Amino acid sequence: MPAYKRILLKLSGEALMGDDAYGINRATIVRMVREVRQVTDQGVEVAVVIGGGNIFRGVAGGSVGMDRATADYMGMLATVMNSLALADTMRQEGMTARVMSAISIEQVVEPYVRPKALQYLEEGKVVVFAAGTGNPFFTTDTAAALRGAEIGAELVLKATKVDGVYTADPAKDPDAKRYENITFDEAIARNLQVMDATAFALCRDQKLPIKVFSIFKPGALERVVRGENEGTLVHV
Numbered sequence: 001m002p003a004y005k006r007i008l009l010k011l012s013g014e015a016l017m018g019d020d021a022y023g024i025n026r027a028t029i030v031r032m033v034r035e036v037r038q039v040t041d042q043g044v045e046v047a048v049v050i051g052g053g054n055i056f057r058g059v060a061g062g063s064v065g066m067d068r069a070t071a072d073y074m075g076m077l078a079t080v081m082n083s084l085a086l087a088d089t090m091r092q093e094g095m096t097a098r099v100m101s102a103i104s105i106e107q108v109v110e111p112y113v114r115p116k117a118l119q120y121l122e123e124g125k126v127v128v129f130a131a132g133t134g135n136p137f138f139t140t141d142t143a144a145a146l147r148g149a150e151i152g153a154e155l156v157l158k159a160t161k162v163d164g165v166y167t168a169d170p171a172k173d174p175d176a177k178r179y180e181n182i183t184f185d186e187a188i189a190r191n192l193q194v195m196d197a198t199a200f201a202l203c204r205d206q207k208l209p210i211k212v213f214s215i216f217k218p219g220a221l222e223r224v225v226r227g228e229n230e231g232t233l234v235h236v
């Protein structure tokens with residue numbers, strides 16, 4: 001039995017590359033979609049925010065010398081491409097998905113309208129929120145926190161490259177230890193970089209818990225949705 005009725009799933013853009021150097025790896029996106037299907041099949045309402053780091057990141061090397069806001073708009077457009085790919089893969093896997101964009105790009109995807117998003121969720125459709133928050137200087141993690149709060153999700157799930165929140169970046173520090181639980185205040189005070197402080201602060205204020213878990217671990221998403229012990233819970 002699922003422990004949640006409605007969730008907001010943040011999928012790492014960077015993880016979409018799989019073993020490729022950039023872009024969208026076909027096998028990887030299909031695998032991610034099948035994991036999502038396991039939970040929608042159980043009647044859980046799922047909204048998704050996907051990143052864009054596999055194509056463009058406002059703060060990365062490709063944007064050196066660029067105006068930050070312009071680079072960030074490119075990053076947001078990258079999330080639109082990932083959202084379209086994700087929704088199309090869902091269609092191929094027999095699911096119904098709708099993409100809604102935070103920036104207006106109407107010939108490509110419909111605009112984000114909150115009541116419409118709620119309606120789609122109630123109808124059992126997966127809603128993919130594209131273009132992050134629609135504002136530069138933010139991240140898709142913050143978009144996940146924002147949309148999660150707006151749609152009344154019970155949990156934000158951050159599916160990322162590591163299997164939880166660690167005392168330090170496990171990619172750089174082999175001695176880093178994983179937390180099973182951590183409060184928002186502690187995550188912010190320790191400046192843990194797994195999510196940005198804006199996302200943590202927004203979820204803290206809305207009392208919206210976050211679960212950080214590995215996108216590469218088969219079945220992890222389903223276990224999180226069942227309320228089983230998986231990844232790290234960040235809570236008030």
Ligand SMILES: Nc1ncnc2c1ncn2[C@@H]1O[C@H](COP(=O)(O)OP(=O)(O)O)[C@@H](O)[C@H]1O
Pocket residue numbers: 011012013014015051053159160161162164165166167168169170171192193194195
């Ligand atoms: N304290 C920490 N605990 C876990 N991961 C951390 C921590 N500090 C930094 N990281 C790094 O943060 C990364 C996840 O954040 P991010 O790059 O935003 O990923 P995503 O592509 O999922 O948005 C992890 O891959 C990890 O290397």
Ligand SMILES: O=c1ccn([C@@H]2O[C@H](COP(=O)(O)OP(=O)(O)O)[C@@H](O)[C@H]2O)c(=O)[nH]1
Pocket residue numbers: 011012013014015050051052053054056057058059071072073074075076078079131132133134135136137138139140141143
């Ligand atoms: O509200 C937002 C969301 C995203 N971005 C831009 O889009 C890029 C891609 O998103 P993100 O880095 O969060 O993706 P991920 O880490 O999941 O690959 C960011 O670096 C920003 O440049 C932005 O400007 N505002």
